[in-house]
Amino acid sequence: MITFRELTDESGDLAALRAFYDTLYVTEFPDPDERESLANMADYLRRKHRGWYGRNSYHIVLGLADGAVVAASISDYLAEPNTGVIEFLLIAPACRGTGAGRKLLAHTESLLDEDARRAHDRPLDAILAEMNDPLATSARTDNLDPVTRALIWHRWGYRGLDFPYVQPALSPDQDPVTNLILIGKPLRADWSAAIPAPIVASTVHEYLRWAMRIDEPDASPEFRDMATALGRTDGVAQLPLDRYVGRDDTFDLRPATDADEFAAAMTLYRNTFAPGPATVPESAFRRARADPDHRLWTLRRTPADPAPAGLASFFALPAAGFAGYLALTGPLRHAGLLRRLVARMETELLSQRHHLRGWYAELAPDTDAAPFRHLGCHELAVDYHQPAPDLPIRLLFKAPGRVYAPPALTTADLLADIEDVLTSVYAVADPRTHPTLRRLRDALPDSPEALVPLR
Structure with a gap:
């Protein structure tokens, strides 16, 4: 039985955040350029308590089984494009295959939809997420076979977004991350074939601003390159992830x-x-x-x-x-x-x-x-x-x-x-x-x- 606990800036929650960060989080993110710092996570929770996010929001959810943290997600609601972004969703190796991931995803998606209804009095339009690209080279061994991860997210209804996504450096001591793909799940019927490129551009812009604390995303060379690519099309094509990795049973x-x-x-x-x-x-x-x-x-x-x-x-x-x-x-x-x-x-x-x-x-x-x-x-x-x-x-x-x-x-x-x-x-x-x-x-x-x- 897994239960979910959303963290606040209270001392007990910050202690739980540190315990999670020092164990499961560091293990599941072997690439230091992909890791958010513990100090930043705690700071975001304090900012949320002070109302800094305004109509936007930020969530850290821990999944617990028998008192131990076995799952976690971090997500952001972005009011301007009315979209959510899942920064990560991870399950401890011992709990994979038990349905815990799907339950945590549903809980996370529900929180983001509540944010949208509170901000706009209507449902969320789409959810995006970062994922290690299973067809990109990496200097580090992934914590989970990237093809397996892609097929899991495919079963959850997500597709790859066909544009050159690069995560800018999270700090002066880190490098941009080039081995990621942005995946998404449109929640509007008229976006089933493609998500409007301006919505994707706005989501990335606001994600850099509110989640990565890049105050002027337009000054980021990575964002400028992405915005240029997105400006060449009306809609961003969606790549079925099983087909993307050649595992869609067509041969x-x-x-x-x-x-x-x-x-x-x-x-x-x-x-x-x-x-x-x-x-x-x-x-x-x-x-x-x-x-x-x-x-x-x-x-x-x-x-x-x-x-x-x-x-x-x-x-x-x-x-x-x-x-x-x-x-x-x-x-x-x-x-x-x-x-x-x-x-x-x-x-x-x-x-x-x-x-x-x-x-x-x-x-x-x-x-x-x-x-x-x-x-x-x-x-x-x-x-x-x-x-x-x-x-x-x-x-x-x-x-x-x-x-x-x-x-x-x-x-x-x-x-x-x-x-x-x-x-x-x-x-x-x-x-x-x-x-x-x-x-x-x-x-x-x-x-x-x-x-x-x-x-």
Whole structure:
């Protein structure tokens, strides 16, 4: 049985806040740049008591079971856009899967709706929340698998908001947080397809002002960039979170690890990719089966389909990924599944490499690059040759997740990644002296920090 306690600025509540902060909160927020300070939380409760928030509001709710804090949420009501923002909602590991999260969410949403009715005499229009982006690279291990978290919030009715959200630094000693996504749940029927961009911009503006204490949000470079992006559209599209991470059951994915599935994958490979200089022999796939950083997947439309209609082969390199072959045929072709397959691939890469620059793909000169550009891939303007045989080929790069700007890929990073490609993908014994790397190095700017040119 879980009960909820909303904290005030009374001494007993502040002591409970400190106990929660020193234990559950610090554990659940391993990235110090994402943590609000205890002093700020206590100060906000005191300000609320003095009426500083006006028609806005601030809530800290603790969930208790047998006297112990097992859950918590912090949320803000913002009167100008008539929206709520959930700063975080967390459940102790021992209580996950018990329904405590859904109960705490319902309680938090109810408090925000009460705020709206008190301020405007009408219901709340929408609720937004910050969440670690499951398709963004991070230098720190998350406290919960980010794909699992995304699927939980999906079941709770939230969707990703498709714009480049960045949390500004919470203090002079902290950095902006770039691995977040803003998710939302519209509560108005006319916002079911998209939330009006001015409402999202107003919510972010007021959130920075009242929750982050940024007195002039318009002076924040992060907010200005977000406002510029939001100003280009009337409505912010909503991304179903299960589809965003490639887990919406539109295809059946199987690792081709056993002999039968590997044979089925090779049959599909032979039927899809005609033999030629840009394809590899099946012996290369057999060699890669022993590489723990290689993945070979087959895809079917349904689990009952006898043979696969899709294929994905890719490698996890030390700081990047490399997509060898991606194919969608038969019932999977022209079904809008490439983005979901790539999302599935990226979440797998991120589970292996928390710090991931992005991934590369080789594209034959006569292959249409439009589907890849639609995903956010950029073609690098470099002299690149596939090593076996020595074949000029186009090299694509994509940063993980949503892509809103060209990649800032340095020459040093590209050379390091291609060295890893030669070693891991093509089994080149001495990659630094190989013609592919030497030709690439000679054609790039001398400065290791120079950005790789794009086509």
